[in-house]
Amino acid sequence: MDRIISRDQLHFILLKTHSLTGLVPIGAYLVVHLSVNSLRTVGVLPYQLSIDAINNLPFLIWIETIFIYIPLLFHSFMGFYLTKSARYNLSRYRYPRNGLYTLQRVTGAIVFVFLIYHVGTTVVPKWTEGKHLFEAAPFMIGILNEEFGTWTGRIIYLVGITSATFHFANGLWGFCVSWGIVVGKKAQRNAALAFSLLGLALTVMGFATVFEFSMHPESTVPTLAAIPHLDGGS
Numbered sequence: 001m002d003r004i005i006s007r008d009q010l011h012f013i014l015l016k017t018h019s020l021t022g023l024v025p026i027g028a029y030l031v032v033h034l035s036v037n038s039l040r041t042v043g044v045l046p047y048q049l050s051i052d053a054i055n056n057l058p059f060l061i062w063i064e065t066i067f068i069y070i071p072l073l074f075h076s077f078m079g080f081y082l083t084k085s086a087r088y089n090l091s092r093y094r095y096p097r098n099g100l101y102t103l104q105r106v107t108g109a110i111v112f113v114f115l116i117y118h119v120g121t122t123v124v125p126k127w128t129e130g131k132h133l134f135e136a137a138p139f140m141i142g143i144l145n146e147e148f149g150t151w152t153g154r155i156i157y158l159v160g161i162t163s164a165t166f167h168f169a170n171g172l173w174g175f176c177v178s179w180g181i182v183v184g185k186k187a188q189r190n191a192a193l194a195f196s197l198l199g200l201a202l203t204v205m206g207f208a209t210v211f212e213f214s215m216h217p218e219s220t221v222p223t224l225a226a227i228p229h230l231d232g233g234s
């Protein structure tokens with residue numbers, strides 16, 4: 001019996017889906033996530049309110065699973081698979097020329113390990129300790145204060161952030177080239193410059209957040225408790 005799609009077609013579809021998920025939703029999530037976290041540099045209250053907004057979303061677990069965890073797992077495992085198969089089939093890939101190709105794969109692996117640590121030390125304790133709605137923000141801020149109180153924590157985050165922003169910015173360039181959005185040598189050079197600046201801006205934002213937490217750790221109480229008439233208190 002004939003296959004509905006050939007092996008090559010399946011490979012092509014998986015390759016394109018892998019490339020697309022790197023941009024949306026994962027890349028978009030990274031930009032929003034680093035931006036929201038950088039609110040900590042404005043003050044602990046704006047940061048707390050932004051975490052409140054996220055943790056009070058209806059169907060949060062479904063939103064996170066569908067728009068973050070499933071695409072992230074698909075992108076990661078496809079990334080490992082492509083890295084393995086690329087060794088035997090380099091001609092399929094468009095820009096295997098230089099160190100950036102290797103760095104893209106190395107940073108992907110670092111981000112994967114970083115994310116296991118990051119989610120394991122933030123989201124997992126939040127769920128296991130039942131810190132939902134307005135309880136989540138002070139709990140999360142407490143965890144981050146502790147994390148950034150040590151050099152080990154700071155270094156893990158600085159490496160994780162740099163790897164993620166490089167992987168995203170360099171991946172964005174690869175995406176634009178392989179989807180035929182940026183054609184021609186000059187356009188590709190300009191795009192490389194623009195995406196490097198974007199990557200740099202995101203890195204600065206992430207670093208600023210880490211430094212703010214490190215230099216000014218502040219604990220908070222749940223927003224509702226801080227506004228007694230909303231909490232039903234006297």
Ligand code: HEM
Binds near residue numbers: 051118144157
């Ligand atoms: C300054 C650096 C960062 C800080 C302070 C930070 C903070 C946080 C916090 C507090 C959460 C838990 C949110 C909640 O459940 O309420 C979280 C989740 C998460 N972070 Fe980060 N993060 C940082 C960098 C990164 C980077 C670089 C990545 C990407 C590689 C990343 C990816 C994620 C993912 C995938 C989740 C789980 C999504 C969710 O369930 O909400 N984070 N982060």
